[in-house]
Amino acid sequence: MSLTEEIKNKVTVLDLVSEFVDLKKQGRLFKSVCPFHSENTPSFIVDPDKNMWRCFGACSTGGDVISFIMKKDSISFLDSLNFLKNKLGITTENFSSQKFKEIEEIKKINMLSAEFFKTSLFSTSGENVRNYLKNRGISKQSAIDFDLGYNPPGNKLSDYINNKGYSLDSLSKYGLVSKSKGETFYDFFSDRLIFPIKNQKKEILGFGGRILNDQLPKYINTKKNLAFDKGSVLYGIDQSVEYIRDNDECVLVEGYTDVIIAHQYGYKNVVASMGTAITTQQASKIADISNNAIIALDADQAGTEATLNALDKSWGIFASSNKDHPSGITNKSVRKNFILKVVELPDETDPDSFIRKDFKAWKTIIDDAKPIIEYLIKLLAARFDSSTPEGKELIEETVRPFISNERNPYIQDQYISMLSSQLDVSEQRIRAGFDNKSRIYFDSKNNFNNTNFMHNGKTRLLLLTEHLVSLIISNNITNKDLFNDWDLEMIDDTICKQLLYEWINDSDLNVTDANLTEKIDSLKLEKSVFYDNQKLLEVIGKLKIQIEREYLVMKNNALISNTDLNQSEIKDQIITIQNRIKNIDILLSNKN
Numbered sequence: 001m002s003l004t005e006e007i008k009n010k011v012t013v014l015d016l017v018s019e020f021v022d023l024k025k026q027g028r029l030f031k032s033v034c035p036f037h038s039e040n041t042p043s044f045i046v047d048p049d050k051n052m053w054r055c056f057g058a059c060s061t062g063g064d065v066i067s068f069i070m071k072k073d074s075i076s077f078l079d080s081l082n083f084l085k086n087k088l089g090i091t092t093e094n095f096s097s098q099k100f101k102e103i104e105e106i107k108k109i110n111m112l113s114a115e116f117f118k119t120s121l122f123s124t125s126g127e128n129v130r131n132y133l134k135n136r137g138i139s140k141q142s143a144i145d146f147d148l149g150y151n152p153p154g155n156k157l158s159d160y161i162n163n164k165g166y167s168l169d170s171l172s173k174y175g176l177v178s179k180s181k182g183e184t185f186y187d188f189f190s191d192r193l194i195f196p197i198k199n200q201k202k203e204i205l206g207f208g209g210r211i212l213n214d215q216l217p218k219y220i221n222t223k224k225n226l227a228f229d230k231g232s233v234l235y236g237i238d239q240s241v242e243y244i245r246d247n248d249e250c251v252l253v254e255g256y257t258d259v260i261i262a263h264q265y266g267y268k269n270v271v272a273s274m275g276t277a278i279t280t281q282q283a284s285k286i287a288d289i290s291n292n293a294i295i296a297l298d299a300d301q302a303g304t305e306a307t308l309n310a311l312d313k314s315w316g317i318f319a320s321s322n323k324d325h326p327s328g329i330t331n332k333s334v335r336k337n338f339i340l341k342v343v344e345l346p347d348e349t350d351p352d353s354f355i356r357k358d359f360k361a362w363k364t365i366i367d368d369a370k371p372i373i374e375y376l377i378k379l380l381a382a383r384f385d386s387s388t389p390e391g392k393e394l395i396e397e398t399v400r401p402f403i404s405n406e407r408n409p410y411i412q413d414q415y416i417s418m419l420s421s422q423l424d425v426s427e428q429r430i431r432a433g434f435d436n437k438s439r440i441y442f443d444s445k446n447n448f449n450n451t452n453f454m455h456n457g458k459t460r461l462l463l464l465t466e467h468l469v470s471l472i473i474s475n476n477i478t479n480k481d482l483f484n485d486w487d488l489e490m491i492d493d494t495i496c497k498q499l500l501y502e503w504i505n506d507s508d509l510n511v512t513d514a515n516l517t518e519k520i521d522s523l524k525l526e527k528s529v530f531y532d533n534q535k536l537l538e539v540i541g542k543l544k545i546q547i548e549r550e551y552l553v554m555k556n557n558a559l560i561s562n563t564d565l566n567q568s569e570i571k572d573q574i575i576t577i578q579n580r581i582k583n584i585d586i587l588l589s590n591k592n
């Protein structure tokens, strides 16, 4: 029996959730306001028969006991298993429990080390570091709140932990001790100011260390191990998570001291990426707890460069909001739009120095944060010469994916007109650019969720349908069996529906109806001729399931917003639909 099964045998969703949520029985189900987002009417449901939980509100997610803990503590699948294993007193040894043991040992050693660092900071040997903190404007209280510490020179930490019964080899494996060429051990963070890096549960996963003299590198951090991966942690999340959830806003900065100073001045929704580039894991962590992120990176060239590169990757996460949990059902389409903004700091400043200079101005600058697209257009216009055709094209090309990602058609219009005035190009010209590249709409994963998506007054469903019909017409496809397993009722455009119907039932598509011929002519303009038949069939197959998905998402949204979710048959119907959407997503991601 796997550990997952063992856990599920030991605790039901109802029992586990009841420990944390005040559930009220309602018919067959148990309900409550959602513990993960703020709401007045309960949309959080536990179904004891199916042994499942689900939020029908903003989270629009659900699952089993493991995914509940993952969501509650914003932790990984493995951490959730480990938590439940300990909680339920499961002692079976297997491969994963060996890993858990190591993770537990790392956390334990980190905790002991942090205590040692802290004691050192406030001992006589830490005087220089305390002076440094004072000069940087970091108060004693902040140093205590963030468990700052000091690793004295030499191998004092190694000795200390070694005396607690841990081998130097395991210390070295967990990155606290290094081995010199002469095979002698010394403290990895020797003579550095220490920033413990914690997860949301306030467990110490690793450390950052800053040197106080001119040596390089200025900052080092724990090497990747089973418990720590810098790219998947947000510094300060342990102190910020509640504030981020309560305000539904997360401010992302670069460095440790940016976070500490922000918190010291009362801005407690601030976390750091601990480096210039935000990773996709970090982006997804933020999207998991908030719908609004504001990026406030340093104003230097490297900072803006990194922002651009990072956004390119992480945008997908923000745009499609939270990732699927391996053991939950998720319907992304119902989730609210994620809003990403950027703060531009004055030259030569970082959030740390900015706040210390005038802490009240921080609120203003955050409130004035610009939507990412505005920032991008400005940034690119400064970089490329927007007076030349080449410059215009470069800027437009870079910004286009961000604009087409925008789900709200009115905001999308705003962006297009913004781009038009910035480039001094007519809006029609820019829209034409979108039309020429309209194929990106069919391949961009980020738009799958988007039922409100409109392009030239056409819904995504219609665009997909027209594309499908056009492929069939342009390529003289004769194999009608392609649509045996497919329900024509999923198409809502009557002309396309009729065309397909006639094509399926009449080999020549001998239409005389003026409406239909006009449509055929316009679709033929798409000129989607394929020379590779295999490829063509693949594209058609993909379009068929994309259309099905679009149809299901619409149906799902209609059911959720218009019906009483207490009716179990409707709930079952919704769950069936959502499972099918989930399967389609897997199918589509395999096809990409």
Ligand SMILES: [Zn+2]
Pocket: 034, 035, 036, 037, 044, 055, 056, 057, 058, 059, 060
């Ligand atoms: Zn919720």
